[in-house]
Amino acid sequence: MSEDTSPQELFEAAGNAMGKAYAPYSKFPVGVALRADDGKVYLGANVENLSFPQGWCAEPTAIGAMIMGGGKKITELAVIAEKLALCTPCGGCRQKISEFASPDTRIYLCDDTGVQKTVTMAELLPYAFETDILG
Ligand code: THU
Numbered sequence: 527m528s529e530d531t532s533p534q535e536l537f538e539a540a541g542n543a544m545g546k547a548y549a550p551y552s553k554f555p556v557g558v559a560l561r562a563d564d565g566k567v568y569l570g571a572n573v574e575n576l577s578f579p580q581g582w583c584a585e586p587t588a589i590g591a592m593i594m595g596g597g598k599k600i601t602e603l604a605v606i607a608e609k610l611a612l613c614t615p616c617g618g619c620r621q622k623i624s625e626f627a628s629p630d631t632r633i634y635l636c637d638d639t640g641v642q643k644t645v646t647m648a649e650l651l652p653y654a655f656e657t658d659i660l661g
Pocket residue numbers: 549552554555556571572573574581582583584585614615616619
């Protein structure tokens with residue numbers, strides 16, 4: 527598959543993931559599809575909870591799937607929300623993605639027709655928390 531078809535493939539996969547969101551409280555379904563260094567695509571959706579703070583975003587669902595599937599690094603990631611075009615990952619999710627990304631990892635922001643904007647990890651999370659002290 528060529529580089530050019532990859533964002534479209536991730537857009538479609540993110541839309542399918544969004545269809546599995548469990549978002550009965552916010553009614554704000556979000557889907558994520560990421561490609562990892564193993565070449566596989568991993569999916570995630572938000573999973574809410576009656577005890578509201580216990581719910582989580584689509585991004586950690588996808589990251590957990592990647593880790594359990596054997597992926598180690600995120601090479602590109604698409605995010606889509608049913609009710610918000612170009613939905614960006616929340617602040618906490620930027621940090622979570624950053625753990626497994628590099629500064630030039632591409633993040634695809636979508637609407638319901640496709641990828642509308644591409645940003646890098648460095649653009650999404652400038653001045654990221656980084657230190658050698660913690661290893
Ligand atoms: N949400 C995500 O899944 N990812 C984000 O980066 C933004 C917010 C979810 C969390 C919650 O289930 C719903 O969107 C409304 O905040």
